[in-house]
Structure formats: structure tokens, C-alpha cells
Amino acid sequence: MSRIKVGIVGCGGIARSTHVPYYKKISEVEIVACADVDFNAARSLAEDFKIPRYYTDFNDMFEKEELDAVSVCTPNMFHKDPTVAALKAGAHVLTEKPMAGNLRDAMEMYEVSKKTGGILIIGFQTRFRPDLNILKDMVNAGELGEIYYSRALALRRWGIPPKKTFISKTLAGAGPLFDIGCYAVDFTMYIMNFPEPKSAFGVLYTKFGNNPEAAKRGCWGGTWNPVEFEVEDNAFALVKFKNDFTMLLETNWASFIDRDRFGVELLGTKGGARLDPPEIYMEIQGVRVNVKPQDQPPNIDIYEMRIKKFIESVKEGRPLFSPAIEGLRVQAILEAIYRSAVEDRQVPVEWSF
Numbered sequence: 099m100s101r102i103k104v105g106i107v108g109c110g111g112i113a114r115s116t117h118v119p120y121y122k123k124i125s126e127v128e129i130v131a132c133a134d135v136d137f138n139a140a141r142s143l144a145e146d147f148k149i150p151r152y153y154t155d156f157n158d159m160f161e162k163e164e165l166d167a168v169s170v171c172t173p174n175m176f177h178k179d180p181t182v183a184a185l186k187a188g189a190h191v192l193t194e195k196p197m198a199g200n201l202r203d204a205m206e207m208y209e210v211s212k213k214t215g216g217i218l219i220i221g222f223q224t225r226f227r228p229d230l231n232i233l234k235d236m237v238n239a240g241e242l243g244e245i246y247y248s249r250a251l252a253l254r255r256w257g258i259p260p261k262k263t264f265i266s267k268t269l270a271g272a273g274p275l276f277d278i279g280c281y282a283v284d285f286t287m288y289i290m291n292f293p294e295p296k297s298a299f300g301v302l303y304t305k306f307g308n309n310p311e312a313a314k315r316g317c318w319g320g321t322w323n324p325v326e327f328e329v330e331d332n333a334f335a336l337v338k339f340k341n342d343f344t345m346l347l348e349t350n351w352a353s354f355i356d357r358d359r360f361g362v363e364l365l366g367t368k369g370g371a372r373l374d375p376p377e378i379y380m381e382i383q384g385v386r387v388n389v390k391p392q393d394q395p396p397n398i399d400i401y402e403m404r405i406k407k408f409i410e411s412v413k414e415g416r417p418l419f420s421p422a423i424e425g426l427r428v429q430a431i432l433e434a435i436y437r438s439a440v441e442d443r444q445v446p447v448e449w450s451f
């Protein structure tokens with residue numbers, strides 16, 4: 099393959115901070131165009147990164163450019179249309195996490211990727227965390243015995259994203275459940291080799307984002323209008339699996355806890371483990387021990403890695419991480435949790451794809 103021609107859809111925060119700069123570091127990649135409904139966003143990304151052409155309609159971009167690969171960096175509820183259009187235009191696609199703003203969109207994206215044969219990868223950069231992969235290897239080797247329970251955690255003390263992209267239901271679909279809960283569900287499922295879920299029971303709370311004082315205080319240098327805060331800011335759920343495994347999910351953007359948590363805890367019949375910080379609990383010669391790694395994990399830029407691996411996937415013609423089917427399965431669990439909370443009952447998880 100000659101130079102790999104890349105296009106970007108959605109020229110906001112994540113495109114600017116982690117997609118474009120890392121594509122620029124790969125010599126065989128050329129970013130030829132970008133698109134955003136906001137003219138200024140498209141133009142300034144193009145100007146700042148010397149991208150030759152920019153568009154306000156991604157369909158125009160797909161018609162006029164011959165793209166090999168596309169990054170979709172739009173708000174969750176707008177992942178589907180550019181992803182489907184890019185695949186139909188013959189490109190391979192890296193779509194930001196979560197896969198979509200709802201399960202129906204995610205299913206359509208998956209179906210189109212199957213039909214076109216285009217690679218569709220969902221950008222869960224956490225897949226490259228070294229500690230997580232060590233834990234996955236331990237689980238696969240049976241070193242912790244049968245894992246019967248996990249706590250999947252993505253918890254913040256104060257981390258409400260002030261942008262509408264995240265707090266408007268029509269743009270985001272949901273709050274932390276989709277925004278960061280998706281990582282916790284994804285890496286737990288990844289470690290556990292994507293077992294089939296049976297049912298979910300979830301609860302959602304909005305306790306901070308719609309509070310005028312909290313909104314005025316703001317977060318990460320930005321404030322928001324509390325009236326425009328349309329999503330939950332805390333979500334908790336219990337997901338049961340057909341193989342008798344249970345996952346507790348705890349995720350939020352704001353809460354009174356001692357520190358942010360972003361990891362997983364596992365209970366197995368021969369041992370337990372947790373990430374953040376990594377620690378293993380097991381028995382040696384009949385004595386219960388706590389094992390803490392002495393070595394620092396290798397220093398990997400997981401954002402750089404996902405762009406590199408996406409380009410390697412394009413070259414190899416197969417997804418090298420986080421394929422669409424896995425993004426779809428994560429979405430199915432998130433959607434079941436959301437529906438369960440709205441309907442205030444345990445619901446089955448859709449899994450027929």
C-alpha cells in the first residue's frame with residue numbers, strides 16, 4: 099500500500115489532542131482532509147495541522163476524497179452516520195468510544211462493516227494498559243481459579259465534562275455510564291473474554307450536574323448551564339452472566355470518595371486481584387498473601403498505541419484490537435443497564451448478533 103490517506107470527522111477536543119497528532123507521527127500516513135459541521139472547527143484543525151482540505155459535510159468529503167482510513171470523533175449520538183458513510187465509501191474506520199449513543203446505531207454500524215468488509219475498530223485505548231493485560235493473562239492461565247465476581251470501576255471525585263457533547267442527552271445518549279462506564283465494562287469483558295450476559299439491573303442518579311452551585315464552580319476550566327445538564331452523573335449496576343459470573347459496575351463523574359478509581363477488582367476461587375493500584379491476593383503454602391508488583395509497568399502512551407495499531411490493522415486488513423463486535427457487546431450491556439434504570443426492573447441483555 100502506498101501512503102495511507104486518512105480523513106477525520108469531528109474536529110473537536112479528542113481529534114485535536116490525540117488523533118491528528120499521532121497520525122502525524124506516522125511517516126506512511128497522510129491526513130488529507132477533515133470535516134466538521136462547525137466550519138470554524140474544521141478550518142482551525144486544518145490550518146493548525148496543515149491538513150490540505152476541510153469540509154462542513156462529511157458526505158462531501160467521502161465523495162471527493164479517496165480515503166483509506168477515517169477517525170470518527172463526533173459526539174456519541176453522531177458516531178453512526180459518519181461511520182456508516184465512511185465504510186460505504188470503502189474506508190476502514192476508527193470510531194471513538196463508546197461505539198454509539200444507542201444499541202440500534204451500534205448494530206447498524208456493525209452490520210455495515212460486515213457487509214462492506216471494512217475494518218471497524220472502537221477506540222478503547224485502555225486495551226493497551228500493561229497492568230490490564232497482565233491480569234488478563236493471569237485469568238486466562240487460570241491463576242486466579244474461576245472468577246465469579248468483579249467490580250468494574252470508573253469513579254471520579256469531581257470530573258464533570260462541561261461540554262454539551264457530554265451533558266446533552268441528544269448528543270451523548272447518557273452521562274458517565276456511556277462516557278467512562280464504557281471503559282470499565284469493556285476492560286472487564288476483555289479480561290473475562292466476553293462472556294454472554296443474562297440480565298442487568300441498574301440505577302442512575304443526577305445529584306451534582308443539575309445543581310446551580312456545582313455548575314457555577316465548573317470543572318476543568320469550564321462551566322455549564324445546570325438546566326442543560328440532561329444526563330445522569332452517577333450510575334451503578336449489577337450484570338449477571340450465563341456462566342454464573344457477576345459484574346458490579348460503579349461509575350460517576352462526581353462523588354464523595356477518597357480518590358478517583360479506574361480499574362477492576364476480581365474475585366476468583368484461587369485468588370483475587372485489583373488494578374489501580376495492581377495487587378494480587380492468593381495463598382502460598384497455605385498462607386494468604388498480598389502481592390504487590392515492585393517493577394513499574396512499561397511507560398506506554400495508550401493514545402499513541404491505538405492510532406499505531408489502527409494503522410497496522412488497515413495495513414494487515416484485520417482489526418488488531420477492539421473490533422466492532424466487542425464494541426457492540428459493550429453497548430448492549432450499557433443499553434440494558436440504562437433501560438433497567440428507566441424501567442426500574444431487571445432486564446435481559448440483547449445478545450442476538
Ligand SMILES: NC(=O)c1ccc[n+]([C@@H]2O[C@H](COP(=O)([O-])OP(=O)(O)OC[C@H]3O[C@@H](n4cnc5c(N)ncnc54)[C@H](O)[C@@H]3O)[C@@H](O)[C@H]2O)c1
Pocket residue numbers: 107108109110111112113133134135136139156171172173174176180194195196221223261263277
Ligand atoms: N478516547 C478518549 O479518551 C476520549 C476522550 C474524549 C472524548 N472522547 C470521545 O470522542 C467523541 C468526541 O468528544 P470530544 O471531546 O472531541 O467532543 P468535542 O465537542 O470537543 O468535539 C466534537 C466535534 O464534533 C463535531 N460534530 C458534531 N456533530 C457532527 C457531525 N454530524 N458531523 C461532523 N462533525 C460533527 C462538533 O462540531 C465538534 O467540533 C465522543 O464520542 C467522546 O466520547 C474520547
